[in-house]
Amino acid sequence: MALEEQDFLYVSKMVREESAIVLEKGKEYLVESRLSPLAQQDGYASIKEMVQKLRETGELVLKLKIVDALTTNETSFFRDLKPFEMLQKELLPELIEKRKDQKRLEIWCAAASTGQEIYTICMTIRENFPWLRDWNVRILGTDINQEVLDKARRGVYSQIEVNRGLPATMLIKYFEKSGIDWKIKDDLKSMTEFRKMNLIKPWGSVGRPDVIFMRNVLIYFDTDTKKEILGKVRNIMQPDGFLFLGAAETTLNLDENYVRRTYDRGGCYTLKGKDAK
Amino acid sequence: MKVLIVDDSSATRFMIRKMLKELGCDVVEAENGKVALETLSSNKDVEVAFVDWNMPVMNGYELIQEVRKDAEYNNMKLMMVTTETEMTQVVKAIEAGANEYLMKPFTKEMVVEKMALLGIEGAVQ
Numbered sequence: 405m406a407l408e409e410q411d412f413l414y415v416s417k418m419v420r421e422e423s424a425i426v427l428e429k430g431k432e433y434l435v436e437s438r439l440s441p442l443a444q445q446d447g448y449a450s451i452k453e454m455v456q457k458l459r460e461t462g463e464l465v466l467k468l469k470i471v472d473a474l475t476t477n478e479t480s481f482f483r484d485l486k487p488f489e490m491l492q493k494e495l496l497p498e499l500i501e502k503r504k505d506q507k508r509l510e511i512w513c514a515a516a517s518t519g520q521e522i523y524t525i526c527m528t529i530r531e532n533f534p535w536l537r538d539w540n541v542r543i544l545g546t547d548i549n550q551e552v553l554d555k556a557r558r559g560v561y562s563q564i565e566v567n568r569g570l571p572a573t574m575l576i577k578y579f580e581k582s583g584i585d586w587k588i589k590d591d592l593k594s595m596t597e598f599r600k601m602n603l604i605k606p607w608g609s610v611g612r613p614d615v616i617f618m619r620n621v622l623i624y625f626d627t628d629t630k631k632e633i634l635g636k637v638r639n640i641m642q643p644d645g646f647l648f649l650g651a652a653e654t655t656l657n658l659d660e661n662y663v664r665r666t667y668d669r670g671g672c673y674t675l676k677g678k679d680a681k
Numbered sequence: 682m683k684v685l686i687v688d689d690s691s692a693t694r695f696m697i698r699k700m701l702k703e704l705g706c707d708v709v710e711a712e713n714g715k716v717a718l719e720t721l722s723s724n725k726d727v728e729v730a731f732v733d734w735n736m737p738v739m740n741g742y743e744l745i746q747e748v749r750k751d752a753e754y755n756n757m758k759l760m761m762v763t764t765e766t767e768m769t770q771v772v773k774a775i776e777a778g779a780n781e782y783l784m785k786p787f788t789k790e791m792v793v794e795k796m797a798l799l800g801i802e803g804a805v806q
Contacts (some may be wrong), residue, residue, distance in 0.1 A: 485797055563766055563784050569794040572775050572782035581768045 407432045411455045415439075415470065418458075422471045433551030437517060438473045441624035444604060473624075474624050479518045480568035481677060483619075486670035487648050488524055491615065492532050495646050499614050500533065502644065510642075512613040515621045516545030519556030520565070523588055525617070526595045527574050538601040542611060546601035553598045559588030600665060603633055607640070614642050620650035627658065634659040638675060647673040682801065683707040683726050684803035687744060688733040688762070693785075697731055697762070700789045704796075714739025718747060726759060729799065732779070733771070735761035742777060742801040758799045762787075 415435055416427035427435060439451045446469070448454040458466050482488055503509060509608045513522045522545040529536055529543075547553050566575055579586045601607065603621065616637060622630045638649060638661055647662070649655070655662035655673055660674040684706045688694045691712075698708045709724050711717035715735040722728060730748070732741040739747075741761060750755045760781040761774040771782050781795050 424726075480794060482794075482798070564786075567787055567791045568800070571798050572771055572779070575782070576768065576772055576775060579768075665774050 407436050413526075414459060415455060415474070418467065419471055419474050422467070427474070433555065435474065437547065437549035437552045439470065441621070442469055442473045444591075445624050445626060445629075451645045451658070452485055474675075479517050479520045481570035481574075482523065482524050483569055484571075484651060484670065486668050487617070487619070487672070488528050490527070490667040490670065492528050492665070495615060495672070496529070496533060500536070502616070504538075508541075509536070509539060509615075510542045510611045510613045511525065511544070512610050512614045512617070513543070513545040514558050514603065514610075514616060514618040516553065517549075517599075518552050518561075518565075519545065519559060519588075519596075520569075521545075521617055521619070522556065522596055522598075523559065523592060526592045529580055530578070530592065531574070531593070541595065542649070543596050544610060544613075545596060545597075548600070548602045548603045550600050553600055555599065557593075557596075558597050559593050560585050561587075564653060604629055609634060610640055612640060612642050614645045616641055616645065617648045619648055622649060622651070623655045630658050634662070638662075641675070643675055645674070649673065682728050683709065683724065685709050685711065685717060685720060685724065685727045685730040687711045687714065687736070687741065689713055689736040690733070691765050693733070697792075700792055703789065704793065712742060713737055714744030714747070717744055721748070721754065725753075729758045729760060729796070729801065731760050731762045731783075734761060734774075742774065745774065745777045745779050758801070759797070760795060767770060 412435055419427055428587055436451060439454065443451045443454040448457070454466070457463065458470065482575055497511060513523055513525070522543060525543060527672065529541065545553070547556070560582060566579065575586070578589055578592050580589055603672050604625070618637065620628050622633065625633065634655055638659070641647060651670065661676050663676050665671050665674050684701050686694050686708060688696050688697070689712050694710050698710065701708050709720055709727065711720045715738045717730070732744055734741040741763065745759050745761070748757065748759060758780045759777045759778060762783045762784055762785065764785045766784050774782055780799055783791060783795050
């Protein structure tokens with residue numbers, strides 16, 4: 405479902421007026437990926453219908469929601485830092501010890517977007533646990549939007565994108581220059597697989613992940629949908645697995661089967677009574 | 682936290698200074714590497730230096746080499762902030778002792794993210 409040009413132009417003009425953020429042509433994928441969850445949450449059949457409503461009514465709340473969706477939660481490499489530090493220092497060492505016989509690990513990025521998070525995980529693994537090359541490590545990225553997934557799969561990033569959160573040492577090690585852009589090296593790309601998936605539709609096979617990154621996704625959904633998604637996560641996640649949500653998200657009052665495990669000022673969630681630690 | 686901005690462009694220094702002030706940093710400035718060394722000698726409490734590459738008299742690369750020779754500045758973080766965007770330049774800066782590399786143009790958010798990578802998350806607000 406491609407965003408029509410007139411809708412894109414309308415939205416980009418409005419966002420520019422409201423937030424000074426410029427969405428140039430070519431950023432249609434960004435607008436779609438940010439507005440799709442909002443349209444679903446608010447019960448519109450499509451982004452087009454939602455934009456149409458805004459054009460007709462100028463409804464302030466809707467306008468603010470759209471601007472908010474387009475201007476916050478921008479993705480970056482090593483976004484928020486702490487989840488990756490926790491993954492590196494606590495979770496992966498524990499999981500590696502527990503899975504040393506099977507030599508198998510599964511990680512799922514449930515809102516892979518343009519790939520920065522999944523490649524950050526890959527870099528964290530290559531950098532700190534190089535021997536996992538001999539393991540069966542599946543790192544799956546899914547997203548509702550095909551275009552962002554295509555970009556994630558290509559692994560080509562602009563200078564502005566690599567300026568965001570990526571340590572220079574990682575840039576040197578895991579990227580190569582491709583014209584004016586920066587491209588993830590094939591070795592890192594080969595660790596990943598990507599698949600289109602809508603969290604509010606049947607999930608198909610996402611395996612049995614040991615770690616799930618589902619950050620800044622639930623905020624787009626209503627309470628019932630959040631509960632449903634957290635319930636489905638419980639069913640597919642390994643009993644001793646870990647779930648990362650966004651900093652402003654929680655399982656509290658939604659699903660009492662999760663327990664918060666803190667790390668510094670952040671943390672993740674485990675399943676109640678199932679965490680072996 | 683005190684930050685040194687080294688850039689021959691007063692407009693760039695102004696822009697970076699504005700960002701850093703908004704983040705609550707104290708700022709000192711120098712227009713080239715040589716002046717930066719003089720500034721550092723009277724500002725021992727500088728924790729981070731934002732260093733442009735291409736400057737007259739002493740460029741940023743030379744400045745980083747000089748600073749890294751001096752054990753007194755061992756704890757000081759150096760961030761190359763430059764229009765140089767080739768991989769060879771990034772490698773050269775890091776090998777000389779830069780802790781991070783920020784390519785121009787950049788936003789305040791990028792500065793915050795890079796500062797966090799330098800371990801000074803929370804020191805700036």
